[in-house]
Amino acid sequence: MKRIAIVEDEAAIRENYKDVLQNQGYSVQAYANRQQAMQAFTTRLPDLAIIDIGLEDEIDGGFTLCQALRAMSNTLPIIFLTARDSDFDTVCGLRLGADDYLSKDVSFPHLLARLAALFRRSELAANAEQSHEQLMERGPLSIDANRMQVSWNQHAIELTVTEFWMVHAMAKHPGHVRSRGDLMQEAKIYVDDSTITSHIKRIRKKFIAVDANFDCIDTVYGMGYRWDSHG
Amino acid sequence: MYHPPIGLRTKTLVLSLFLLGLPWLGYKYVWEMEKYLRYGQEQTLEGTTQAVATALHERPKLFDKQASFLKQVEKGRDLYAYPLNGPIQLDGKLSDWDEYSHKAMDYGSDNRLFLAENSDSKLHFRHMVGKYGGYLYGFFEVSDAQLVYRGRNSLAVDRNDMLAIATLAPDGLFRRYVIANLQDGWLSAFELPEDPSLDTPVRPENRIQGQWRKTETGYNIELRMPLEMVGSKLGFAIHDVNDARSRKVEAIVGTSATDSADNLGTVLVPSPEIESIIKGMGHNSSRIWVVDIHGRVLAKSGNLHDGGGVWAEAENEPQTFWTEFQQKYLNPIYYKILTRPPDDFVDTLKDSTELQGSHIQQALAGELASTWRLTQDKKAVVLAAASPIWIDDTVMGAVIAEETTHGIRTLRNRALEKLFNVILIVMSIGTLSLFFFASSISSRVRKLRDQAEQSIDSQGRIRNAIVPSPVRDEIGDLSRSFANVVGRLSQYTHYLENMSSRLSHELRTPVAVVRSSLEHLSLQPIDTEAMKYVDRAQEGVKRLSLILSNMSEATRLEESLSNAEADQFPLSKVISGCIAGYQMTYPREQFAFTAPSEPMMMLGVPEYIAQLMDKLISNAIEFHTPGSIVQVKLLQQAKHAILTVENLGPLLPENMAEEIFESMVSVRSQAAQQKPHLGLGLYIVRLIAAFHGGSIRAANLADGTGVVFTVTLPLQGS
Numbered sequence: 001m002k003r004i005a006i007v008e009d010e011a012a013i014r015e016n017y018k019d020v021l022q023n024q025g026y027s028v029q030a031y032a033n034r035q036q037a038m039q040a041f042t043t044r045l046p047d048l049a050i051i052d053i054g055l056e057d058e059i060d061g062g063f064t065l066c067q068a069l070r071a072m073s074n075t076l077p078i079i080f081l082t083a084r085d086s087d088f089d090t091v092c093g094l095r096l097g098a099d100d101y102l103s104k105d106v107s108f109p110h111l112l113a114r115l116a117a118l119f120r121r122s123e124l125a126a127n128a129e130q131s132h133e134q135l136m137e138r139g140p141l142s143i144d145a146n147r148m149q150v151s152w153n154q155h156a157i158e159l160t161v162t163e164f165w166m167v168h169a170m171a172k173h174p175g176h177v178r179s180r181g182d183l184m185q186e187a188k189i190y191v192d193d194s195t196i197t198s199h200i201k202r203i204r205k206k207f208i209a210v211d212a213n214f215d216c217i218d219t220v221y222g223m224g225y226r227w228d229s230h231g
Numbered sequence: 232m233y234h235p236p237i238g239l240r241t242k243t244l245v246l247s248l249f250l251l252g253l254p255w256l257g258y259k260y261v262w263e264m265e266k267y268l269r270y271g272q273e274q275t276l277e278g279t280t281q282a283v284a285t286a287l288h289e290r291p292k293l294f295d296k297q298a299s300f301l302k303q304v305e306k307g308r309d310l311y312a313y314p315l316n317g318p319i320q321l322d323g324k325l326s327d328w329d330e331y332s333h334k335a336m337d338y339g340s341d342n343r344l345f346l347a348e349n350s351d352s353k354l355h356f357r358h359m360v361g362k363y364g365g366y367l368y369g370f371f372e373v374s375d376a377q378l379v380y381r382g383r384n385s386l387a388v389d390r391n392d393m394l395a396i397a398t399l400a401p402d403g404l405f406r407r408y409v410i411a412n413l414q415d416g417w418l419s420a421f422e423l424p425e426d427p428s429l430d431t432p433v434r435p436e437n438r439i440q441g442q443w444r445k446t447e448t449g450y451n452i453e454l455r456m457p458l459e460m461v462g463s464k465l466g467f468a469i470h471d472v473n474d475a476r477s478r479k480v481e482a483i484v485g486t487s488a489t490d491s492a493d494n495l496g497t498v499l500v501p502s503p504e505i506e507s508i509i510k511g512m513g514h515n516s517s518r519i520w521v522v523d524i525h526g527r528v529l530a531k532s533g534n535l536h537d538g539g540g541v542w543a544e545a546e547n548e549p550q551t552f553w554t555e556f557q558q559k560y561l562n563p564i565y566y567k568i569l570t571r572p573p574d575d576f577v578d579t580l581k582d583s584t585e586l587q588g589s590h591i592q593q594a595l596a597g598e599l600a601s602t603w604r605l606t607q608d609k610k611a612v613v614l615a616a617a618s619p620i621w622i623d624d625t626v627m628g629a630v631i632a633e634e635t636t637h638g639i640r641t642l643r644n645r646a647l648e649k650l651f652n653v654i655l656i657v658m659s660i661g662t663l664s665l666f667f668f669a670s671s672i673s674s675r676v677r678k679l680r681d682q683a684e685q686s687i688d689s690q691g692r693i694r695n696a697i698v699p700s701p702v703r704d705e706i707g708d709l710s711r712s713f714a715n716v717v718g719r720l721s722q723y724t725h726y727l728e729n730m731s732s733r734l735s736h737e738l739r740t741p742v743a744v745v746r747s748s749l750e751h752l753s754l755q756p757i758d759t760e761a762m763k764y765v766d767r768a769q770e771g772v773k774r775l776s777l778i779l780s781n782m783s784e785a786t787r788l789e790e791s792l793s794n795a796e797a798d799q800f801p802l803s804k805v806i807s808g809c810i811a812g813y814q815m816t817y818p819r820e821q822f823a824f825t826a827p828s829e830p831m832m833m834l835g836v837p838e839y840i841a842q843l844m845d846k847l848i849s850n851a852i853e854f855h856t857p858g859s860i861v862q863v864k865l866l867q868q869a870k871h872a873i874l875t876v877e878n879l880g881p882l883l884p885e886n887m888a889e890e891i892f893e894s895m896v897s898v899r900s901q902a903a904q905q906k907p908h909l910g911l912g913l914y915i916v917r918l919i920a921a922f923h924g925g926s927i928r929a930a931n932l933a934d935g936t937g938v939v940f941t942v943t944l945p946l947q948g949s
Contacts, residue, residue, distance in 0.1 A: 010740050010743075010744065012744040012747075012748070013740065013743050013744050013747060016744070016747035016748055016750075016751060017747065019751060020747070020750070020751065020754075023754070083736055083739035083740050083743065084736060086783070086786070086787050086790055087787055087790055087791050088790060103739075103780075104739055104740065104742075104743035105739070105742075105743070105746075105776045105779075105780065107746075107750065108747070108750045108754075179812075179816075195787075197838045197842075198791065219837065219838065220808055220812070221804070221805040221806075221808035221809050221812070221837055221838075221840075221841045221844075223808065223809075223811065223812030223815065223816075224812075
């Protein structure tokens with residue numbers, strides 16, 4: 001049984017999520033603030049942590065907690081689930097090593113899908129088995145949908161789940177324009193256009209960090225984005 | 232109340248005009264000073280007269296006794312020997328006397344001493360006496376129709392035209408002389424016996440020299456005699472004989488009767504002793520007269536033109552740059568106001584023989600006195616002081632000293648020049664410093680005004696804070712309080728602007744609570760009747776969260792704009808790409824798009840431009856009349872791209888053209904609200920346009936059929 005920790009100061013939400021997750025067959029521990037959570041984590045780490053950024057009187061308590069968790073484990077999946085959806089917060093959270101960043105608008109089915117995906121990725125990362133059925137090759141790009149791994153010229157690119165699905169959606173049909181709506185559906189998030197834009201920008205940056213000449217994601221103004229293998 | 236548009240600087244300049252009162256004050260002061268100087272000059276001059284008088288007191292022989300005891304002198308009878316400027320050529324021509332001719336007296340019927348019966352003698356003559364170098368000179372210009380010379384064989388000298396001279400000699404004896412010529416030429420003068428009844432000449436008198444000369448109207452006699460012959464009494468008489476045969480004297484015209492000493496008039500010969508005394512004073516800065524009790528001039532020295540009194544001391548200042556400058560530029564201005572004492576005034580008294588004036592009368596009455604007078608041509612002021620000369624407790628004459636006030640005036644002028652110089656310097660420094668002070672104040676105030684105006688843009692948004700001035704005065708205070716006000720205002724504005732994002736943030740949690748609870752509820756087995764309400768509630772919550780994400784969109788855009796990185800991109804390509812996208816997105820709508828072929832490179836973030844287009848197009852689609860064409864035009868004007876989006880449909884309300892770009896303003900009718908609408912779209916458009924250094928305007932189409940949005944974006948210099 002997967003153990004999921006929820007750190008959320010709003011009791012109603014905490015309880016709702018806890019109920020939903022428990023119904024899904026996860027074992028859930030809920031904490032109202034950072035101190036409680038840290039106490040529990042020092043004794044035993046959960047298999048996945050869902051953290052709110054603002055915790056009671058600590059505005060950025062979630063970030064602090066995320067840092068501490070990352071220090072304890074490199075592989076523990078961490079999801080930020082928060083009402084704060086500004087670019088700044090998103091970037092901050094992801095930089096601190098969170099695996100995904102969801103707004104509280106996310107519906108339960110979506111949340112559950114995310115959890116499943118993360119668990120799958122961490123499991124696959126743990127088991128070194130390679131199945132090539134889900135392997136997609138686009139020139140230097142290779143996507144392993146099972147392990148949710150993306151690599152460019154054999155270099156692994158660390159993407160969040162959201163980013164992974166976006167790259168996946170574009171690379172599935174190279175040359176086809178995918179509108180922002182398509183990308184949102186693929187990534188199972190509901191955000192506005194500018195958030196998609198900033199996601200794309202982050203993806204580009206991550207590829208460019210590996211290969212300075214990377215230019216495969218085309219912006220088709222007014223329509224969306226497309227994967228261009230000849231970039 | 233009317234406020235004229237006058238700046239601080241102008242006001243200060245006007246106020247500094249009060250400095251012009253300084254020269255007036257200075258002028259008044261110098262004027263006062265001049266009064267004291269004049270008073271001083273009076274005193275000095277009186278002192279001078281007293282000093283001279285002191286030298287003349289109790290010296291009776293300087294004064295002519297005879298005349299001094301007369302009650303009054305009679306002009307014509309009492310003669311006055313004018314001091315002559317040079318010797319007279321004894322030639323019978325009167326040209327030598329021209330310069331004195333105005334002093335000559337006419338003797339005619341009023342001075343007749345005798346007229347024979349039945350005589351129609353018109354005898355009259357002009358005459359004057361003068362004194363030069365120990366001689367008494369005189370001339371007689373006689374008008375006589377019949378000149379009768381002395382007969383060649385006649386012993387008598389009185390049976391012809393002749394001149395009789397009588398005097399009380401200095402030795403106290405009464406002497407008579409006669410001049411009777413045989414012909415023109417050197418005078419023949421004879422002494423007559425004392426007894427007036429005897430007319431036989433005693434002996435020729437060759438000390439009386441001169442010429443007899445016939446003229447057209449009569450004859451001239453020009454003569455001289457040594458002064459020692461002449462006492463204080465003197466008389467001349469012309470005897471006229473017209474009939475050469477009968478040789479009867481028809482008329483006698485004279486200065487006074489010549490028959491006895493008592494009938495003689497006096498003669499005043501200016502005393503050389505007095506003159507030497509006065510000269511000995513060595514005082515030439517003023518003119519000094521000595522007059523006798525009748526006001527007749529006994530002696531004179533000095534010249535009014537020579538100096539303006541003791542006050543005028545020529546200062547020989549070294550020629551510096553400053554003095555040159557003053558002489559060249561300042562003095563012409565000063566002397567428009569000031570007057571230079573003239574050197575060419577007319578001195579009417581120059582050769583006077585009789586002086587009059589209140590000061591002389593007072594002096595002759597025994598008191599010191601002084602007067603001021605203008606010269607006849609009004610060019611100079613003459614100060615005269617007089618003091619009496621005493622002999623045995625009687626006033627025998629007066630010493631008069633005269634000076635012009637030129638010295639004082641020169642002094643005054645010099646003082647005023649200096650004063651004006653100082654005042655000019657003070658005034659110019661004062662005015663300049665006031666001007667600069669006012670300029671600095673007004674420029675500071677203007678700067679503050681500009682800052683205040685720039686701190687808030689036309690829509691009332693805080694653009695930039697006012698930098699508080701560090702200067703610790705009232706304007707600095709004002710600037711600081713402005714800065715405070717703007718700061719507080721911007722804080723409040725900021726608070727208001729962030730309201731939407733914080734609101735959305737704050738609402739998100741309760742919405743999440745409701746939403747997750749509803750999801751739980753929907754997962755519960757409940758009957759369909761209740762399920763209906765759960766679905767509705769979920770629908771509502773969805774809308775709510777859409778509103779919330781819209782609300783935070785603008786804030787997030789602002790944030791991302793603040794750290795966006797600008798690149799070069801082709802604007803026309805971006806816009807045409809967008810239009811192609813819209814034709815796919817809105818398959819039922821029709822777009823008309825025109826753009827120039829140039830790429831129109833600009834610096835910015837293409838995604839934002841695309842977002843701007845999205846908002847404009849969705850706005851146009853929402854409002855357009857169904858079935859009409861949305862017109863998009865892109866064109867280049869100089870260094871700007873002009874993007875217009877036109878749609879037919881309802882017009883903008885009056886005065887809303889600016890406000891529709893504000894956050895949370897929507898001008899659409901409530902009926903159009905199928906979707907949540909916060910009016911943030913156009914606000915986002917404005918943000919993006921402003922980020923790119925452009926602007927946006929909304930206007931109704933000229934023909935009133937719809938609305939046009941115009942975005943102006945700067946292009947890169949190609």
